[in-house]
Amino acid sequence: AEQGKRYACADHDKQLLQDEFDALSDIVLVADSDRVVGTVRSTSLEAADARDHWRCTFDLTGEGARYLQQSCVASRLAVRPEYRDRRVRDLLFRSIFLQARRLGTQHCFAGTTRPLAKVFRGYGFREFAPPFEDPVAGQLRRMVLVLNDYEHLRQVKSPFADCLNS
Secondary structure, three states, rough: OOOOOOOOOOOOOEEEOOOOOOOHHHEEEEEEEOOOEEEEEEEEEHHHHHHHHHHOOOOOOOHHHHOOOOOOOOOEEEOOOOOOOOHHHHHHHHHHHHHHHHHOEEEEEEEOOHEEEEEEEEEEEEEEEEEEEEOOOOHHHEEEEEOOHHHHHOOOOOOOHHHHHH
């Protein structure tokens, strides 16, 4: 169980975590030889099922509903403990960022634990609403990355600031 989390949809023996959003998502894998060492999933909110599911999680109702278009959710970030250095993390985050830019995505949402929020901030994510309770992971921070906010990315020294210049 990753960080003690016991998702009902996980096959812990096979080290697989699958749900209905996988078919609607881009899944990025980082491998070392033939072994997967990191993964992250990006789900576009263009699909009605995904939009309906994530709308409440990220409080994208009322005034926040305007962010449902041209948005995605980054989830299922997992890196084997012995690979938790910046290199693998950079590959995962950069892949999500570049794919989102290619698709015209404006906002990338993520829910993360308090200790990992600092990592997400380093890439340019920022908290935009109060935390929420996840039944498995506990309290998660609601974070968003505004993909074309060069000034913010430059200010936090995000590696994505360089991507906007290319």
